Amino acid sequence: MSAAEALSQVPSDASAVDRQEFPPVRSRRMSTRFLRSELRLIYGRRRNIAGMAVLAVVPIIIAFAVRYSGSPRGGGGGGGEGGFIGQATNNGLFVGLAALTVELPLFLPLAVAVVAGDAVAGEANVGTLRYLLARPVQRTRLLAVKYLGVLIATITAVLLVAVVGVGFGLALFGAGPVTLLSGTQVSTAVGLWRLLLVCGYLVICLAAFGAMGLFVSTLTEQPIGATIAVVGLALLSQILDSVTQLSAIHPYLPTHYWLSFGDLLRDPISTDQIVPGIVSAVVYGAIFLAAAWARFGTKDITS
Amino acid sequence: MTSPVGTSVTPSDPAPPVAGTLPAAGPAVLPLQSTAMSGISGDGFAVTSDGLTKRFRGGQVAVDHIALAVPHGAVYGFLGPNGSGKTTTIRMLLGLVRPTAGTNTLLGGRIPEDSQRVLPRVGALVEGPAFHPYLSGRDNLRRLDAADRMADPANCAERIAGALERVGLSAAAGKRFRNYSLGMRQRLGIAAALLQPRQLLILDEPTNGLDPQGTREVRSLVTDLAAGGVTVLLSTHLLSEVEQICTHVGVMHVGKLVAQSRLSDLRSQTAQRIRVHTTRPELAAASLTRLGLHDVIAEGAQTSGQSSGEVTALLGSADPEWVIAALVHDEVPVLAFGPVPVNLEDVFVTLTGEGFGVSG
Numbered sequence: 009m010s011a012a013e014a015l016s017q018v019p020s021d022a023s024a025v026d027r028q029e030f031p032p033v034r035s036r037r038m039s040t041r042f043l044r045s046e047l048r049l050i051y052g053r054r055r056n057i058a059g060m061a062v063l064a065v066v067p068i069i070i071a072f073a074v075r076y077s078g079s080p081r082g083g084g085g086g087g088g089e090g091g092f093i094g095q096a097t098n099n100g101l102f103v104g105l106a107a108l109t110v111e112l113p114l115f116l117p118l119a120v121a122v123v124a125g126d127a128v129a130g131e132a133n134v135g136t137l138r139y140l141l142a143r144p145v146q147r148t149r150l151l152a153v154k155y156l157g158v159l160i161a162t163i164t165a166v167l168l169v170a171v172v173g174v175g176f177g178l179a180l181f182g183a184g185p186v187t188l189l190s191g192t193q194v195s196t197a198v199g200l201w202r203l204l205l206v207c208g209y210l211v212i213c214l215a216a217f218g219a220m221g222l223f224v225s226t227l228t229e230q231p232i233g234a235t236i237a238v239v240g241l242a243l244l245s246q247i248l249d250s251v252t253q254l255s256a257i258h259p260y261l262p263t264h265y266w267l268s269f270g271d272l273l274r275d276p277i278s279t280d281q282i283v284p285g286i287v288s289a290v291v292y293g294a295i296f297l298a299a300a301w302a303r304f305g306t307k308d309i310t311s
Numbered sequence: 312m313t314s315p316v317g318t319s320v321t322p323s324d325p326a327p328p329v330a331g332t333l334p335a336a337g338p339a340v341l342p343l344q345s346t347a348m349s350g351i352s353g354d355g356f357a358v359t360s361d362g363l364t365k366r367f368r369g370g371q372v373a374v375d376h377i378a379l380a381v382p383h384g385a386v387y388g389f390l391g392p393n394g395s396g397k398t399t400t401i402r403m404l405l406g407l408v409r410p411t412a413g414t415n416t417l418l419g420g421r422i423p424e425d426s427q428r429v430l431p432r433v434g435a436l437v438e439g440p441a442f443h444p445y446l447s448g449r450d451n452l453r454r455l456d457a458a459d460r461m462a463d464p465a466n467c468a469e470r471i472a473g474a475l476e477r478v479g480l481s482a483a484a485g486k487r488f489r490n491y492s493l494g495m496r497q498r499l500g501i502a503a504a505l506l507q508p509r510q511l512l513i514l515d516e517p518t519n520g521l522d523p524q525g526t527r528e529v530r531s532l533v534t535d536l537a538a539g540g541v542t543v544l545l546s547t548h549l550l551s552e553v554e555q556i557c558t559h560v561g562v563m564h565v566g567k568l569v570a571q572s573r574l575s576d577l578r579s580q581t582a583q584r585i586r587v588h589t590t591r592p593e594l595a596a597a598s599l600t601r602l603g604l605h606d607v608i609a610e611g612a613q614t615s616g617q618s619s620g621e622v623t624a625l626l627g628s629a630d631p632e633w634v635i636a637a638l639v640h641d642e643v644p645v646l647a648f649g650p651v652p653v654n655l656e657d658v659f660v661t662l663t664g665e666g667f668g669v670s671g
Contacts, residue, residue, distance in 0.1 A: 039460065039464075041457045041464055042457050042458045042460075044457065045453070045454050045457035045458065048454075049443070049446075049454065052445075052446075053445065054445075134441055134442070134443060134444065135438075135439070135441025136441050136442060136443060138402075138405075138407050138437050138438075138441065139435075139437070139441060139455060139503065140455070140458050141405075141406070141407055142405045142406075142407065142430060142433075142435045142437065143430070143431075143455060143458050143459045144406075144426050144427055144430035144431065145458045145459075145460075146427060306409065308402075308407070308408040308409060309402065309407040309408065310402070310407075310408065
């Protein structure tokens with residue numbers, strides 16, 4: 009008997025209603041439906057689209073500034089990562105790297121924090137959280153879908169900056185030999201592969217940061233508050249990281265290894281900073297995901 | 312819907328309820344203690360709770376040892392002033408808020424342990440509708456449906472269209488929720504609860520914000536659903552709503568369930584008053600008092616030399632025919648005689664000791 013039939017039967021005596029058989033719970037196959045709905049929500053918001061536009065505009069500005077300023081080596085500093093801008097005229101790939109470098113301290117964390125801070129607090133704020141949970145959605149499943157959404161948004165943000173940078177860079181400067189930080193020259197294909205590694209590393213770092221955002225998002229019903237708090241944490245971490253007297257705690261700061269991605273542009277790749285960077289990200293991510301789960305799993309939903 | 316529900320509220324004790332803990336002058340309704348319902352398994356009841364208590368941080372007890380028992384097929388009016396703990400109770404029933412003490416079941420399953428099994432058969436409207444403001448009504452329903460593992464994506468569009476149709480929102484389905492009026496929001500909330508076939512509906516103030524026409528529509532919708540066998544727990548602060556559509560009623564007051572009974576029992580156990588319309592109220596009052604009726608109240612009106620008024624009194628065990636005979640015998644000019652309609656409001660004021668304002 010289908011549920012509709014069960015419901016349409018008018019019982020002669022209401023007490024006969026009691027144990028009408030409803031169809032058994034459908035087999036719990038894996039479905040990406042909820043995740044897809046979550047992604048539609050994230051990518052459909054004008055606020056997020058505007059944020060992505062800002063992320064994408066930075067490499068475009070860099071590319072045109074270098075192309076038409078006439079003095080590519082004038083600004084941006086000499087060696088290290090700042091030198092990416094100077095290298096842009098040799099190979100368009102460096103526009104992407106330069107854009108990632110300048111967006112890493114604030115814009116990229118901000119983009120991740122907006123989505124992560126909104127994840128649970130946003131639903132609580134408009135009241136939809138109670139309806140999702142009553143649907144029912146298991147709390148662990150809700151967090152998992154929310155974090156997957158944050159993760160995919162993080163990947164999108166990093167790739168967006170890189171792809172727009174590389175696209176405009178190649179269009180304006182073409183592809184030449186890529187000079188790595190260690191001085192070796194490699195082909196554009198190898199250079200692209202290295203850039204992809206950089207993106208992967210940054211996604212790992214920012215995913216850990218997104219886990220912090222998700223945790224803070226379970227603490228409040230104010231999504232903006234969660235976003236500000238977690239961006240504030242990132243900035244504080246970078247400030248502490250710049251105070252040399254505090255060097256003892258530097259390795260434990262969540263943002264400490266972010267800029268180490270330059271090591272992926274050496275030949276051979278130096279793992280001295282990359283491996284601890286990945287370990288740091290995984291540990292931070294695990295701690296904050298566990299905290300979010302512990303907090304959200306038992307929380308009273310009064311919003 | 313007025314057809315009685317065949318299940319007694321007290322399965323362990325089918326004897327007529329006796330007044331005990333209630334104010335002496337109050338109507339005889341079920342006295343409730345937290346132990347009264349212990350021993351109920353979820354069977355036979357769509358909703359039960361036992362000693363359900365919520366104490367918020369800060370020590371405020373929002374819900375105090377309540378023992379709900381909602382029989383299958385009932386339309387249960389969960390009545391109480393704003394702030395009496397109804398919404399916190401509903402949140403506990405659905406597993407949104409963890410009780411400080413006590414347990415509850417929905418459709419025979421314990422909450423929160425069996426939530427994933429029973430909640431798909433429960434539709435809920437909790438403390439007003441809530442949707443994403445920048446999505447259309449239809450997209451909001453799609454979002455909720457996507458989150459539901461039991462929902463079949465193949466017939467999602469038809470189910471959404473059906474639910475919107477049922478609440479009269481088809482025309483506005485494509486509008487952003489932000490631009491919905493309060494009444495449209497309420498309708499969308501009900502549509503969300505009806506996306507799937509349900510066995511139990513928990514509706515918190517479903518007519519809030521609706522115009523009289525919308526209120527009528529929602530009431531008739533609830534009545535239809537109940538006629539189809541759906542159990543409805545309807546929280547409200549409106550007595551008229553309970554009187555019009557409920558078969559059972561539970562009354563909350565400052566966190567306690569002060570009464571729970573069939574509506575018809577509540578009415579019949581309420582002490583019957585009679586009313587005499589007469590041109591000589593003082594004569595009638597004297598006559599009724601002589602008869603030994605209690606609580607005789609005379610309300611006279613002097614208008615342009617003509618006096619007429621009304622006298623009411625508790626009928627008690629007296630026979631109304633005998634009262635009329637006595638009045639006539641005492642030469643009281645009786646213009647009209649009849650029972651005073653049972654006023655639920657009086658019942659609840661007696662139960663809660665106050666009107667339907669806001670509980671402290």
